Every structure is written in structure tokens, then in C-alpha cells.
Amino acid sequence: MKRSERLVDMTKYLMERPHTLISLPFFVKRYGAAKSSISEDLAILKHTLAANQDGILETVAGAAGGVRYVPYLGKNHVKRYLTDLSSRIEDSQRILAGGFVYLSDILDDPQDLRQIGKLIATRYAYSKIDVVMTVETKGISLAQAVARYLNVPFVIARKQSKVTEGATVSVNYISSSIDRVSKMELPTRALKNNSNVLIVDDFMKAGGTLTGMEELTKEFNSNVAGTCVLCEADFDKNKLIEGYLSLVKISRIDTTKRIILAEPGNFVAHTDFSRFQ
Amino acid sequence: MKRSERLVDMTKYLMERPHTLISLPFFVKRYGAAKSSISEDLAILKHTLAANQDGILETVAGAAGGVRYVPYLGKNHVKRYLTDLSSRIEDSQRILAGGFVYLSDILDDPQDLRQIGKLIATRYAYSKIDVVMTVETKGISLAQAVARYLNVPFVIARKQSKVTEGATVSVNYISSSIDRVSKMELPTRALKNNSNVLIVDDFMKAGGTLTGMEELTKEFNSNVAGTCVLCEADFDKNKLIEGYLSLVKISRIDTTKRIILAEPGNFVAHTDFSRFQ
Structure with a gap:
């Protein structure tokens, strides 16, 4: 096969x-090419990804070595996307009763999900994540x-038990938007x-749902490596949680005047983009 | 930039x-290369995808023309994957109370979702699909x-209304597994x-949930272009629906003897793979 x-x-x-991790011998066999040719191919690939600040090709040396593609976006890509996303969220037609915001068009769009997924994966690319957790329903596409x-x-x-999941572990949490104690659960074999x-x-x-997921994580003797949300309602000042990241911060919703103000959240400030330097 | x-x-x-559709002038500008060079690049790409029976690069001629990447798997890829998937489903630990089957490990795995997504997208690649519909919760990752x-x-x-979606249209359907009339709904602005x-x-x-989604589609004056499920329980003979495709058919579940039998469904027989000939 040609280069x-x-x-x-x-x-x-x-x-x-x-x-x-893909070993060099795998590619040598797949293409019937010399190891030196494969190494040159990979150098071209690595260089091209880096030039676009869109992806890292990591080389792991040694007998158990090979290459690994790490989805990773440069700072400018991330800033440009979050600025655009914030301005799209500043649309009064998104305002729903109760200070909620319609986001389904973003969470159901493959191109937005590609950008958002890659962006969050950049932040946690080297955090040794084993599993992504969310709660039904609208966080699912993001997860x-x-x-x-x-x-x-x-x-x-889940907020209700399903018969199709077997045994579950459940926790209680404060759902601040309805101001009462709710329950969420996870199948025992899921984590x-x-x-x-x-x-x-x-x-x-306020972050009540996130505290529920933290509780669930603890029940499985596991560790919260990070917490990241698409939109944070910054006007709700009584946060129940610390140390979370947000892609977009909604600073104001006025349901009467039909005003919604949004800007990039704290994500960029808390992300290390230095792998591209 | 080099080839x-x-x-x-x-x-x-x-x-x-x-x-x-990506126009040739777009690539000419992106790479600062001659149109003839870009055409040669695209021919290499097209040929390589076709050789692996994994993807089609379509060329659209004319002033408004360009190229389009169509995810499309060859028949052997599809058969191999569905055979493997069926044998993985034939695991007695998947049997849950009530003749249900634990599938979350498949529906939550990025590599299985990649294969399944590409496979179903192959079948409907030329059906001019505008939107994929599912019902919460477990169909979401598939959709x-x-x-x-x-x-x-x-x-x-959704099976329950949420405050964060605005106005909705709802329909009733027969949920055969609980043998009663249920309700599902969709936000008016979603479709x-x-x-x-x-x-x-x-x-x-039995397919009750699918009939609900068909009803919803009609309520939005829209057309059902196809219906496809991951797993069909073939032992439930009283189907409420016709013309659906299934990737895997579960022919038997014996909860006492802990036996589950699965095989590839009718998907391959009803898919035209001739674009690769």
C-alpha cells in the first residue's frame, strides 16, 4: 500500500x-510496510494534527509502545466555540417558565455535540477518567x-427505577429547583x-443534582475526578457544590422583559492548554 | 501544504x-493547492475507503458540486459485527426479571455505539432522513x-413532561409490557x-412503544422513513407493528433455566449493500 x-x-x-494505544507492529502488518515507513507516516500525522491544534498523536516508546490519538483542542478553538455558543444561547426564545432555558437543539445536534465532547475531553484528557456519569435525561447526550x-x-x-436494569444503589439529594429531597439511583453493575x-x-x-451524583460515586467507593456542566445559572447564588467547571454562564434571565444574558463560563480559565506549546 | x-x-x-457537501474550492483555499491536486487527493481517499468497504466518498459534479463522505459499511463488516454482538448477548447474566435483558453495557460503550451507529446509518444513508427519533431513556444513546x-x-x-422543554404534543399508546395505555410526548419545537x-x-x-412514536410522527404531519431496533424479542409473537428492522433477535429467554438465545435479526436481509459493487 502506498503512503x-x-x-x-x-x-x-x-x-x-x-x-x-496502537502498536507499530499492528500497522506494519496491516499495511505490509517497513517499520521505518510507518514511523514516517506517524510523524506526518502528528505534525498535521499539531499544526491545526486539533488532536495530539502521542508516541509511547519501548517494547510495549506504540501511538495513541488524544482528542485535544487548542485554546483558540475552544474560546471561539464558547463565544459563539454563548451568543446563540442569548436568544429570548429559549426562556422557559421558571427560569429554565431551552437547550435541546444544542444537545441534539451532532456537530455541537462533537465540539462540546471534544472540548470537555481536552480538559480531562490526562485525568485517567474511567467512566463519565450523568443523570437522565438531558445530560445523556453530553455524557x-x-x-x-x-x-x-x-x-x-436515574430518577426512577426501571425493571430493565436489575439491582440498584440509590441516594437522596436536595433538588433545589423543586426544593425537596429527591432520589436517584444507579444499577449495581453499571459502575x-x-x-x-x-x-x-x-x-x-444550585447544583443539587450534582451533589446527588457525588453521593452515588461515593456509594460505589469511587472518586470524583471532575465535574463539568454545559450551562451554569450564575444568578442562583446559593451553590451547593464547589470546584465545578461550566462552559457557559447565564448571568441573567428576565422572564418578563424576555432578556437572557450568557457568556463563556470558567472552563477556559481552569484548563491547561500547554500540551500544544 | 504537502499531499x-x-x-x-x-x-x-x-x-x-x-x-x-464540501466544495472543491473550499479545499483549494484551505490548502493553497491546485484544483487538480485536490481532485487527485480525493480520488486516493475514495479508493482507500472503498477498498476497506468502510465509507463512500461521493463526488457531485457541476458548479454547486463537491464531495460528500457517506458512512457506509460493507456486508461482511455488518455480518461479522452482528454475529459477535449476538453471541455476547447470549449471556445468562443478562437475564432480568420479567423477560428483560440487560444491555446497558453495550448501549453505554463508545466502540459498540460507533459500530451500531454506522451500521444503521448505512441502511438509511440514501433515505433522506431529517431526524432520528427515540423515546427516553435507553434508546437515547442509540439515536x-x-x-x-x-x-x-x-x-x-418523553414519558413524563419536563418543565424545561416548553409546550408539548402528547399521544397515547398501548404499553404491552405493563398492559395499559401510556402517554408519550414531544416538545412542539423539537420537530x-x-x-x-x-x-x-x-x-x-410487542412494539407498543414504537406505535407511540409513529403516532407522534403523524401528529407533526411527518413521515416514518424507517423503524429499527437493537434487539427484538422474537418470543413475543403478538406484534403491534410491521416493517421494522432488528439488529439482533432474541428467540428465547428462560428465566428459570437461565438460558438466553440470540441471533442476527432481519437487518442484513433488508439492507442493500450494492453501493459497494
Whole structure:
């Protein structure tokens, strides 16, 4: 196979398997090419990804070595996307009763999910995440998008028990938007003990739902490696949680005057983009 | 930019935007290369995808022309995956009370979702799908995976109303597993009239839930372009629906003897793979 064909196939192969170590002998066999040619191919791939600040090709030396594609966006890509996203969220038609915001068009769009997934996966690319957790229903597409780029499973906590999941572990949490104690649960077989968990959700007001997922994580003797939400309602000042990241911060919703103000959240300030320097 | 670098970037660019027409002048400008060079690049890409029976690069001639990447798997890839998937489902630990089957490990795994999404997107690649529909909760990851490869939005029907979605349209349907009339609904702004809808779900017994989604589609003056489920329980003979496709057929579940039998469903027989001939 020619270099040009190898490069097309290799790019596709690696992109479909993020964070997976692929040995050089695998490519040598797949393409019937010399190891030195494969090394040159990979150098081209690495260089091209880096030039666009969109992806890192990591080389792992030694007998058990190989290459690994890490989805990773440069700072400018992230800032540009979050500025655009914030301005799209500043649309009065999104305002719903009770200070909620319609976001389904973003959470159901493959191109937005690709950007958001890659962006959050950049932040946690080197955090050794084992699993992404969210709670039904609207956080699911976000969790799946992040899980795709970290190439780990995602688990969905539920607010009601389903017969199709078997035994579950449940916790109570304060749901501040309805101001009462609620319950969420996870199938016992969905999460292994000692997992490193990334919690994501679509919308955060006081953060009660996020505390529920933290509780669930503890019940499985696991560790919260990070918490990241798509939108944070900054006007709800009584936060029940600390140390979370938000992509977008909604600073004001006026349901009477039909005004919604949004800006990029604290995500960029708390993300280390230095792998591209 | 050199051909080798262009090919890496072009592969990545097209793969991230399935079913999207990209004009040749766009690539000419992006790479500062001659149109003839870009055409040669694209021919290499097309040839390499076809050789692996994993993706089609379509060329659209004329002033408004360009190229389009269509995720499309060859028959052997599909058969191999479905055989493997069926044998993984034949695991007695999956049997839950009430003749249900634990599938969350498959529906939450990025690599399975990639294969399943691409596979269903192959079947409907030329059906002009506008939107993928499913019902909460477990069909969501499936819908998202298919939507990613068709590059269209997906919508989620709900069994309970949420305050964060605004106005909704609701329908009644017979939920045969609990043998009563249930309700599902969709936000009015989630689906445009005259849409071509692909309905997907994770598990089908009699098909009551699918009839609900068909009803919803009609309420939005839209058309059901196809219906596809991951698993069909073939032992439930009183089907409420016709013309659906299934990836896997579960022919027997014996909860006492802990036996579950599965095989590939009718998907392959009803899919035209001739685009690769």
C-alpha cells in the first residue's frame, strides 16, 4: 500500500479509537510496510494534527509502545466555540417558565455535540477518567459525546427505577429547583468500585443534582475526578457544590422583559492548554 | 501544504462532517493547492475507503458540486459485527426479571455505539432522513449514535413532561409490557412538519412503544422513513407493528433455566449493500 493510502486509513483508524494505544507492529502488518515507513507516516500525522491544534498523536516508546490519538483542542478553538455558543444561547426564545432555558437543539445536534465532547475531553484528557456519569435525561447526550472522545463508557443515574436494569444503589439529594429531597439511583453493575468518575450535566442551578451524583460515586467507593456542566445559572447564588467547571454562564434571565444574558463560563480559565506549546 | 499532510487533514475534516457537501474550492483555499491536486487527493481517499468497504466518498459534479463522505459499511463488516454482538448477548447474566435483558453495557460503550451507529446509518444513508427519533431513556444513546453518522439532529420523546422543554404534543399508546395505555410526548419545537423520521429504540417486545412514536410522527404531519431496533424479542409473537428492522433477535429467554438465545435479526436481509459493487 502506498503512503498516501496508508495515511488516509491510519487517520481514520486512529480517530475511531481515541486514547487507545496502537502498536507499530499492528500497522506494519496491516499495511505490509517497513517499520521505518510507518514511523514516517506517524510523524506526518502528528505534525498535521499539531499544526491545526486539533488532536495530539502521542508516541509511547519501548517494547510495549506504540501511538495513541488524544482528542485535544487548542485554546483558540475552544474560546471561539464558547463565544459563539454563548451568543446563540442569548436568544429570548429559549426562556422557559421558571427560569429554565431551552437547550435541546444544542444537545441534539451532532456537530455541537462533537465540539462540546471534544472540548470537555481536552480538559480531562490526562485525568485517567474511567467512566463519565450523568443523570437522565438531558445530560445523556453530553455524557455520550464526552465518553466518545475519552473512549470510556458512560453511566446514567436515574430518577426512577426501571425493571430493565436489575439491582440498584440509590441516594437522596436536595433538588433545589423543586426544593425537596429527591432520589436517584444507579444499577449495581453499571459502575466498578475504585473508578475515576467524570460527572457531567446539561444545566446547573444550585447544583443539587450534582451533589446527588457525588453521593452515588461515593456509594460505589469511587472518586470524583471532575465535574463539568454545559450551562451554569450564575444568578442562583446559593451553590451547593464547589470546584465545578461550566462552559457557559447565564448571568441573567428576565422572564418578563424576555432578556437572557450568557457568556463563556470558567472552563477556559481552569484548563491547561500547554500540551500544544 | 504537502499531499501527505493534506490527506491527513482532509480525511479528518470529512469524517467529522458526514453527509455534508464540501466544495472543491473550499479545499483549494484551505490548502493553497491546485484544483487538480485536490481532485487527485480525493480520488486516493475514495479508493482507500472503498477498498476497506468502510465509507463512500461521493463526488457531485457541476458548479454547486463537491464531495460528500457517506458512512457506509460493507456486508461482511455488518455480518461479522452482528454475529459477535449476538453471541455476547447470549449471556445468562443478562437475564432480568420479567423477560428483560440487560444491555446497558453495550448501549453505554463508545466502540459498540460507533459500530451500531454506522451500521444503521448505512441502511438509511440514501433515505433522506431529517431526524432520528427515540423515546427516553435507553434508546437515547442509540439515536445519538445513528444521528452522528447521518449528521442529522435527534429528538427524544418523553414519558413524563419536563418543565424545561416548553409546550408539548402528547399521544397515547398501548404499553404491552405493563398492559395499559401510556402517554408519550414531544416538545412542539423539537420537530418540524413534513420531516422524514427514522425511529430507533433499544428493545422491542410487542412494539407498543414504537406505535407511540409513529403516532407522534403523524401528529407533526411527518413521515416514518424507517423503524429499527437493537434487539427484538422474537418470543413475543403478538406484534403491534410491521416493517421494522432488528439488529439482533432474541428467540428465547428462560428465566428459570437461565438460558438466553440470540441471533442476527432481519437487518442484513433488508439492507442493500450494492453501493459497494
